[in-house]
Amino acid sequence: MTKLPRSVTDSVRLISSMHMEAIQTPTTLDMPRRLFHPVTGVVSLTSLFEDMAQMLSASPDITIAYIHMPNSELVEDRYGWEAHEAFIRMATNYLQGISSQLRKDRDDCLLMHAFADDYVLLMPRRHEDDSTLEAILTDGVMRHLAAMDKDLASVSKVYVGLESLRAFSRVHNERLVYRGILEAASRAMDVGQRELMAQARILDKVLLERNFLMYFQPIVHAKDASIFGYEALVRCQADELRSPLVLFDIAERSGRTRPLNRALRDITLDSMPDLPQSEYLFINLHVDDFTDPKLLSPPKVMLMNSERIILEVTERAAIRDFATFKKHLHVMRDHGFLIAIDDLGSGYSALNTLAEIEPDFIKFDMALIRGIDSNPVRQNLVRNMRAFADDLGIQVVAEGVETRPEYQTVRDLGCHLIQGYYFARPGPPFVRDLDASAE
Secondary structure: OOOOOOOHHHHHHHHHHHHHHHHOOOOOOOHHHOOEOOOOOOEEHHHHHHHHHHHHHHOOEEEEEEEEOOOHHHHHHHHOHHHHHHHHHHHHHHHHHHHHHHHHHHOOOEEEEOOOOOEEEEEEOOHHHHHHHHHHHHHHHHHHHHHHOHHHHHOOOOEEEEEEEEOOOOOOHHHHHHHHHHHHHHHHHHHHHHHHHHHHHHHHHHHHHOOEEEEEEEEEEOOOOOEEEEEEEEEEOOHHHOOHHHHHHHHHHOOOHHHHHHHHHHHHHOOHHHOOOOOEEEEEEOHHHHHOHHHHOOOHHHHHOHHHEEEEEEOOOOOOOHHHHHHHHHHHHHOOOEEEEEEEOOOOOHHHHHHHHOOOEEEEOHHHHOOHHHOHHHHHHHHHHHHHHHHOOOEEEEOOOOOHHHHHHHHHOOOOEEEOOOOOOOEOOOOOOOOOOOO
16 A cells, blocks of 8 residues: 655645546547547547548538537536546447438538537538438437436537538638538527527526425435435426536526525525534535625524534636635635535546645545445545545545445545435435445
8 A cells, every 4th residue: 555645745746646547538628639539539620621622622512510519518527527438429429320321321421520529510412301400410419328328318418500511612612611610510509509598597487486495415424324414405396407417507607606506505594493403514605606795794594503514615616716715715714614625536626726725524526436346446546535634634525325335445445424325315304214324
């Protein structure tokens, strides 16, 4: 076993290197410099300009289909990079099949990666077929995703924009195709924007009616499975926003994060009188909430219970102004609130900020915990991160524990607290009967 260094700086350096070893994977961040996508192997946009020009020379009328998948980030945020790579592989697999079929039907077809996780199909135009192409691509990708993984499909959106081009002697073919791709992309994103605004109007109605339920999932002591506290989790009653992932994604993309989080805090605090006096309440916060005057000057019920309220800050959200964030964090600490970093292990910067923030709790992301009983690399990572937390006096929560082997593993690795379906699913306030014991 690796001997832990003494200094916090050395600890961060050691664990950061282990963290990257455990999760290292090709990314799309350097796509402009690549000829091929590092995960799917599909050629990139810039490497096919010559082929595009040749197609336009051979077929003066062409159709461009831009496939926009804006929720791929959401998939990575919720399920981790492995699920994100599976997501784009599944989409690519279907589109490669469609591309092959179109190549047979139209004599030519090019599939390429465009920007982020979007795709472009370029093909000779067929007037009678183009009218159904958008529905074929949209429905086909979604059906393929659903057949492979219903959870991924439930949080996925696919928008298709079409543009037709005709060769024009006064304009270079490459430039003409590039303009067409931009126009098709704009159309695909316009569809997504209109849908976003429709969903935002639903969210406005839900906020006005406070049409939310708060569920609470127990967090237990690892050694004896006694209840330590609960995490508050939202259940929106509008069908279109029932998934918390979709709810928060719509709120963030439509600029409604603050009113949503204010409403959820108020509803959560309504249950505070029923929480047993010896137990704690974990409340999720967005990084931007720390600039909200209504949080920095909390309501009376929140102040009266500050020593039993743990404010969770997700590691996934980037802290843009760290100095201001720390200043406001100290304001909340001065009120008596405890601080937790949520989803540790899902992002890449937390180990550098952990020593700066020095939270009272850190929660290991479920993507790190899932299947840990059979993964020595993750075990070693959790063991060393837990030791690092011990050096700073931080308690560790293992999230997403679903099986007894996972529970026994994280307990033996020294995690202090456990949360997951193995002990209890979220429920109305407050679940007392657990589904498992420490024995």
